[in-house]
Structure formats: C-alpha cells, structure tokens
Amino acid sequence: MAELRNYLEGRPNAILFLYGPKSSGKTTLMYRLFDRIEEEKGYEINFLNLREVFLASYDDFIDAFFKSADTDSAFKTGTRRQYSLFGLFKLDAFTERMLKKKQEDPFLVMKREFQRLQKKNILPVIIIDEFHKLDGLYMPDKQKRLMVELMNFFVAMTKESHLCHVIIASSDAFFIEQVYVDTKLRKTSKFMKLDYLKKEDVLFWLGDIKRHNKVQEYSLTEEQIEAIWQTVGGSVWEIHFILEELFQRPLDEIITKMKREKVAMIADWVDYDDIEERRNLLAEFNAHNPIDRRQLTGLRNLLGQAVKDNILYYDPVEGEYGVQGKSLEWGIKEYF
Numbered sequence: 001m002a003e004l005r006n007y008l009e010g011r012p013n014a015i016l017f018l019y020g021p022k023s024s025g026k027t028t029l030m031y032r033l034f035d036r037i038e039e040e041k042g043y044e045i046n047f048l049n050l051r052e053v054f055l056a057s058y059d060d061f062i063d064a065f066f067k068s069a070d071t072d073s074a075f076k077t078g079t080r081r082q083y084s085l086f087g088l089f090k091l092d093a094f095t096e097r098m099l100k101k102k103q104e105d106p107f108l109v110m111k112r113e114f115q116r117l118q119k120k121n122i123l124p125v126i127i128i129d130e131f132h133k134l135d136g137l138y139m140p141d142k143q144k145r146l147m148v149e150l151m152n153f154f155v156a157m158t159k160e161s162h163l164c165h166v167i168i169a170s171s172d173a174f175f176i177e178q179v180y181v182d183t184k185l186r187k188t189s190k191f192m193k194l195d196y197l198k199k200e201d202v203l204f205w206l207g208d209i210k211r212h213n214k215v216q217e218y219s220l221t222e223e224q225i226e227a228i229w230q231t232v233g234g235s236v237w238e239i240h241f242i243l244e245e246l247f248q249r250p251l252d253e254i255i256t257k258m259k260r261e262k263v264a265m266i267a268d269w270v271d272y273d274d275i276e277e278r279r280n281l282l283a284e285f286n287a288h289n290p291i292d293r294r295q296l297t298g299l300r301n302l303l304g305q306a307v308k309d310n311i312l313y314y315d316p317v318e319g320e321y322g323v324q325g326k327s328l329e330w331g332i333k334e335y336f
C-alpha cells in the first residue's frame with residue numbers, strides 16, 4: 001500500500017505494472033487501494049476488472065470502458081461496488097452513440113476527459129486488472145492490436161502529458177514479459193512485484209488466529225504453524241484453505257491430501273507427447289529452484305506452456321523461472 005501511495009503522490013510519469021504469482025493478492029490489493037482513495041479529494045479513481053467482463057470484440061471493449069451517464073442512475077441503486085460493474089468513463093449519450101458507430105476516437109474521448117479533470121485539479125487514476133484479456137482484440141480497421149494501441153496511449157498520457165496515473169495488474173507472466181522486453185515500454189514503466197507472504201508474517205498471523213480470523217474452536221501450536229509454512233509457504237489462499245479444513249480433520253491428514261493432489265497435478269502435466277522433455281524440465285526444478293533464465297536456453301515453448309498451466313512462474317525483472325508455490329514444489333519432489 002505504501003509503495004502504491006508513493007506512486008500516486010508523484011507526478012504521473014510511468015505506467016505501473018503490478019505482477020506476481022497466482023493468488024498472491026493483486027486484485028485484493030487493488031480493491032483495497034480503491035476503497036482507501038475513493039473518498040479522497042483530488043483523485044478520480046477508476047477500477048476495471050476485466051476478469052468480470054466478456055471481451056470478444058472491439059465493441060465489447062467500448063462497452064467495458066465507456067458508459068453513458070443516462071444509464072448510470074438506473075443501475076446505481078443497490079449496487080455497492082460500481083467499479084467492477086461499469087465502464088471506466090462516463091459519457092453523454094451523444095458521445096456514446098458516436099463511439100458505438102465508430103465515428104469517434106476512443107482515445108480522444110479519454111484524453112478529453114483527463115483534460116477536463118485536470119482543469120478541476122483532479123488527477124485521474126486508472127486501474128485495470130487482468131489487462132492481458134485485451135489481447136486478441138483489434139481496432140476497427142483490423143490492422144492494429146487494441147492492446148498495443150492502448151498501451152501506447154497510456155505511455156503518452158503518463159510520461160508525455162502527465163495527465164493520469166495508470167496501474168495495470170496481470171498474473172499472465174507472458175504478457176508481463178512482452179511488456180518487459182519491449183524497450184520503449186520498459187523505459188516508460190515501473191514494475192512492482194506482489195509476492196506471497198514472508199515467513200514472519202505467516203507466523204504473526206497463525207500465532208493468533210483467534211484475533212485475526214475470529215477462530216474460537218482451535219488454536220495452532222508452533223509445530224503446526226511450522227508444518228503449514230513448510231507445506232504451502234506464504235500462499236494466503238492455501239493457508240486459508242487449511243484453516244477451514246481444520247474444523248473437520250487433523251492437520252496431518254490435510255497436508256497429506258494436499259501433497260497427493262499436487263503429485264497428481266504434476267503427473268497430469270507431464271503426461272503428454274513430449275513427456276521426456278517435460279520430465280527433464282521438472283527434474284531440473286526439483287534440484288534447483290528458482291533457475292536463472294540464462295540456464296534454460298532452447299526451452300522457450302515448453303517453459304511458456306508450463307507458465308500458462310500454472311506450473312512455473314516467470315519473473316522478467318529478476319530474469320528467472322520458479323515453481324508456482326511451495327505446495328507444488330512438494331508435488332514435484334514426491335512425483336520423483
């Protein structure tokens with residue numbers, strides 16, 4: 001939160017990319033940021049979670065990003081969180097019609113909106129979650145990729161015109177890599193990694209679940225906490241899963257079952273035409289984790305598949321591949 005704050009308090013100068021392994025809390029953090037600064041004067045914060053949006057065409061993009069002011073009030077009642085339900089920009093009905101008929105340039109519409117807010121001393125903050133979902137969409141002339149155009153537009157709005165802040169979150173490592181290898185984008189962007197919790201935070205949390213989770217029925221011994229850490233590390237989502245299971249069954253049983261599931265996941269993943277390559281790759285990660293990308297040459301396609309299938313993660317800033325989470329490390333270890 002402090003790092004994000006720091007970014008927002010500066011003059012807009014770069015796009016901020018928030019990345020990190022699956023379920024590390026990127027979306028949760030964005031929602032939290034939204035809640036905190038929504039009420040503050042001086043910012044106009046817009047949150048768009050593309051995971052919740054159906055995107056198959058350019059028209060879907062227009063629907064997601066823009067909505068007319070008239071339809072707004074009709075939906076507002078009873079809706080607590082507008083930001084995940086509506087487009088980013090509120091327009092008058094005329095502009096909306098022009099946009100839909102493709103007689104108005106969406107980038108100009110956005111820029112006009114930013115300039116209007118600037119005159120009122122308001123700084124727009126655009127947050128887009130799951131940005132990679134725009135991949136595969138094209139501009140109406142079918143020549144240009146929408147995602148690339150939008151990214152160039154955001155570079156112009158941040159680094160060149162300083163008109164708005166842009167935060168983009170994505171767990172798609174290949175999308176982040178694409179951005180990172182594009183020198184122009186790399187130089188005009190900041191990268192922030194949201195990783196799993198550190199051990200001290202897990203110990204702090206699990207040492208007092210009565211306070212942190214309002215659990216009265218049981219508490220955890222030091223050995224149990226250590227066993228949980230050894231099994232899933234700082235993966236909040238999995239720790240939460242274990243805490244819920246503990247109402248039903250003992251920890252040993254939960255841990256054994258989790259590890260077995262991960263072994264099955266690895267066995268499934270390995271069993272393809274290229275089984276030997278897959279097995280060799282995982283054997284390397286069984287021996288070393290993470291691995292510097294310079295030591296993994298010639299494996300681009302397979303590594304890409306492993307990342308897509310949530311077996312490995314890729315960190316473009318560190319330049320390394322690693323196993324997606326501690327529980328999966330167990331899966332690999334016990335598979336072999």
Ligand SMILES: Nc1ncnc2c1ncn2[C@@H]1O[C@H](COP(=O)(O)OP(=O)(O)OP(=O)(O)O)[C@@H](O)[C@H]1O
Nearest residue numbers: 020021022023024025026027028029170171236237
């Ligand atoms: N630091 C945290 N504090 C509280 N809950 C967390 C935290 N990190 C993750 N969670 C919980 O873990 C789950 C996954 O979090 P979230 O969806 O925010 O992760 P993500 O990084 O956006 O995942 P994805 O890679 O799938 O987009 C949620 O149920 C969330 O409540």
Ligand SMILES: [Mg+2]
Nearest residue numbers: 026027028129
């Ligand atoms: Mg997310």
